Amino acid sequence: MKEEICQKKMSLVEKLGVHLENREQLAPVAARILAYIILTGKKGTTFEDMVTILCASKSTISTHLNHLQDLNKIVYFTKTGDRKKYFVINKDMVVQHIDNMINKWNEEREIHLELKNYKETINNNKIDNEDEKFDLSFHDDYIKFIDGATASVEELRTNLANNKFNI
Amino acid sequence: MKEEICQKKMSLVEKLGVHLENREQLAPVAARILAYIILTGKKGTTFEDMVTILCASKSTISTHLNHLQDLNKIVYFTKTGDRKKYFVINKDMVVQHIDNMINKWNEEREIHLELKNYKETINNNKIDNEDEKFDLSFHDDYIKFIDGATASVEELRTNLANNKFNI
DNA sequence: CGTCTAGTTCGGTTTGTTCCGAACTAACAT
DNA sequence: ATGTTAGTTCGGAACAAACCGAACTAGACG
Numbered sequence: 158m159k160e161e162i163c164q165k166k167m168s169l170v171e172k173l174g175v176h177l178e179n180r181e182q183l184a185p186v187a188a189r190i191l192a193y194i195i196l197t198g199k200k201g202t203t204f205e206d207m208v209t210i211l212c213a214s215k216s217t218i219s220t221h222l223n224h225l226q227d228l229n230k231i232v233y234f235t236k237t238g239d240r241k242k243y244f245v246i247n248k249d250m251v252v253q254h255i256d257n258m259i260n261k262w263n264e265e266r267e268i269h270l271e272l273k274n275y276k277e278t279i280n281n282n283k284i285d286n287e288d289e290k291f292d293l294s295f296h297d298d299y300i301k302f303i304d305g306a307t308a309s310v311e312e313l314r315t316n317l318a319n320n321k322f323n324i
Numbered sequence: 325m326k327e328e329i330c331q332k333k334m335s336l337v338e339k340l341g342v343h344l345e346n347r348e349q350l351a352p353v354a355a356r357i358l359a360y361i362i363l364t365g366k367k368g369t370t371f372e373d374m375v376t377i378l379c380a381s382k383s384t385i386s387t388h389l390n391h392l393q394d395l396n397k398i399v400y401f402t403k404t405g406d407r408k409k410y411f412v413i414n415k416d417m418v419v420q421h422i423d424n425m426i427n428k429w430n431e432e433r434e435i436h437l438e439l440k441n442y443k444e445t446i447n448n449n450k451i452d453n454e455d456e457k458f459d460l461s462f463h464d465d466y467i468k469f470i471d472g473a474t475a476s477v478e479e480l481r482t483n484l485a486n487n488k489f490n491i
Numbered sequence: 492c493g494t495c496t497a498g499t500t501c502g503g504t505t506t507g508t509t510c511c512g513a514a515c516t517a518a519c520a521t
Numbered sequence: 522a523t524g525t526t527a528g529t530t531c532g533g534a535a536c537a538a539a540c541c542g543a544a545c546t547a548g549a550c551g
Contacts, residue, residue: 162445162446162449165442165445166442169438169439169442172435172438173435173439176431176432176435184538184539184540185539185540186539186540187539195439196439196442198443198446198456198458199455199456199457199458200456203497204497204498205496205497205498213540213541214540214541214542215497215498215499215541215542216499216500216501216540216541216542216543217539217540217541218498219498219499219500220499220500220539220540222498223499240496240497240498240548240549241496241497242497242498251462264343265343268339268340268343271336271339272336272340272363275332275333275336275363276365278329278332279329279365282329288366289365289366289367290366291365291366295418295484298480298483298484299480301479301480301483302476302477302479302480305473305475305476305479305480306472306473306476306477308472308476309469309472309473309475309476310469310473312468312469312472313465313466313468313469313472316465316468317462317465351508351509351510352509352510353509353510354509370527371527371528372526372527372528380510380511381510381511381512382511382512382527382528382529383510383511383512383513383529383530383531384509384510384511385528386528386529386530387509387510387529387530389528390529407518407519407526407527407528408526408527409527409528
């Protein structure tokens with residue numbers, strides 16, 4: 158019973174790990190650490206736990222743990238009379254992620270505007286040659302999409318603000 | 325006048341290049357090639373052009389050009405009595421990109437469902453200990469967001485299907 | 492004081508990525 | 522046949538990322 162849950166947990170650590178590795182641009186072990194911390198929840202995880210469970214060296218865990226703290230993805234609490242640090246996720250990691258998405262979309266929007274602008278200039282220099290002209294409607298559609306997606310994500314942000322949560 | 329446009333073009337190649345490097349997971353030169361092809365448009369670009377304009381070796385251009393063809397990002401046409409290949413973007417690169425987004429969101433959705441499921445199991449094993457229970461509303465909000473974003477991107481897909489375009 | 496715990500720092504190995512040059516090929520032209 | 526054009530292929534240099542082990546440190550405890 159307990160072993161089943163543990164196995165399930167570790168298989169989720171791998172799955173979530175791969176996902177976070179890509180989404181957050183983290184090294185494999187760093188992503189596993191974050192996944193393990195997420196899946197352990199409020200009771201927290203220690204340095205030692207992770208060394209044994211994730212089968213990585215102390216130096217690797219140390220480095221990545223510090224890195225994740227620098228990125229504000231995780232925080233720790235302590236217990237009186239216990240020198241260990243208990244790591245849990247920083248609860249605004251989700252808000253951070255949402256803000257990253259919004260920023261990414263704004264950048265993409267900017268690029269589309271610049272591309273469209275450039276293409277319009279070129280088109281105006283080729284009034285004669287209709288065949289070689291760029292088609293611009295794509296950029297307008299894409300910008301419309303970005304605006305829609307941004308609206309969705311901003312709704313999510315609002316929902317989260319009204320909610321105490323814990324990934 | 326012509327020089328200004330050329331400078332503007334190359335600075336956009338760099339900007340779009342960086343963007344594509346991340347978005348499409350391409351090597352720097354591969355992303356520049358794709359950006360240059362996009363910004364050159366219907367008249368197409370040749371191997372030689374890119375060797376000189378992007379300041380890269382023939383082997384580099386050759387490898388990346390083949391890679392981009394394997395990925396279905398670019399295609400070429402030829403002119404009778406001219407052995408050169410004229411590269412242009414594959415017009416369904418955009419649809420490909422949209423399908424990738426949809427897939428990515430579906431995967432993310434799946435992960436949230438799995439996480440929620442796991443956390444529910446754990447919560448049920450801790451009926452006594454309310455403090456350590458996971459909060460699950462976040463996953464529901466996130467899934468709602470994904471559904472919203474997916475709807476936006478599917479609208480974009482429909483708009484594009486009704487439109488002949490050219491990035 | 493020495494010892495234990497909890498973690499850090501440093502140097503090095505392994506592995507992977509990105510690009511290059513030189514030698515090659517295939518097809519056409521003279 | 523010899524050259525030219527338009528590329529391809531291969532080996533390797535240069536650099537970067539990811540991880541490890543061993544030696545170290547800072548504080549608590551006896």
